[in-house]
Amino acid sequence: MTDVLIIEDEARAARELASTIRQIDADIRVLATLDSVEQSLAWLAANPQPDLIFSDIQLADGLCFEIFNQVTVRSPVIFCTAFDEYLMEAFDTHAVSYLLKPVTRTKIEKALDKFHALKSVFEKQQEGQKLSGLLRQVGQSYKTALLVYQKEKIIPVQVKDIAFFYLDKTLVNITTLSGQQYHLSAKLEELEKVLDPALFWRANRQFLINRAAIGNAEKFFARKLVIKLIVNTPEIIVVSKAKATEFLHWLEGL
CATH class of the missing domain: 3.40.50.2300 (Response regulator)
Structure with a gap:
């Protein structure tokens, strides 16, 4: 943003x-x-x-x-x-x-x-310093599991099994690689800070996606990209022209 x-x-x-x-x-x-x-x-x-x-x-x-x-x-x-x-x-x-x-x-x-x-x-020059500072602020390594609540149950969901996070108005929905769905009381901005950026990428305002869930990317009009995952999504995932190159570099692991 x-x-x-x-x-x-x-x-x-x-x-x-x-x-x-x-x-x-x-x-x-x-x-x-x-x-x-x-x-x-x-x-x-x-x-x-x-x-x-x-x-x-x-x-x-x-x-x-x-x-x-x-x-x-x-x-x-x-x-x-x-x-x-x-x-x-x-x-x-x-x-x-x-x-x-x-x-x-x-x-x-x-x-x-x-x-x-x-x-x-400038961001590439400062990336290493920013990441180190972020880890110091969080005071921990990246999360490997998130706790979700279903009625009286507390369920640990492994981060590596999450296909994407989706912001639906004010609620964050989780969809796993196997298609299971959960709700989470958190903001996407907060999740970005505690998830490994090598694995998860903020595609746009609504989606935070797992590299392992990406099926392919297609060119869209006005030099944008559409990302298609291996699981169904509630709407198409569009990457703006400004972020398209960043996404491709991330996908390559650069």
Whole structure:
């Protein structure tokens, strides 16, 4: 999931931008749309920094650079503006791309591709450190079994036997390789932290899948992939274009 903040003082442009980036990548979540320097400073002071910011330069009460001068913004920024005169100033921030209006779908796709490419490079460099830190936080090795409850029974389900986890609204369903089904009171984000990433991969918002359950993957429209498991799934498993390469590397064990 990629959390995006939009800073744009034209309401229609903001709506169109939000709609377009969601169409390009379903794993993008727009956290907020802000229209001024003042509003942006207040939001950034009260919330964790997003994964990515789309920002116009000329806002209702000044230039967006006033935001970056007053707050340490670590998020990458894609600028969207009608003016080319701020190009050098923009790249004094964490600028990923500088898009001149009108901002088309093609321009946005290229900018997002660049963002994901840069992100992938940094993540690979830090992967070993992050994994070690995660294990220290959890304070244990990866789980080999999970406890599920059925009425008065407590059943240990071996992790290696689980084909996939599926988020159905607020409930996580477990399906094993043999087709047995259970319910679990947990979040997929929590499960990701305690399951071996060499065995389990978060395909999208709904699915956390076991490598052993994968039958094949097929190309889908817009450079996405559809993963087919050896057991039935409640809906098709679609991997976004942004995550397709990551999935193939994971499947190869890279």
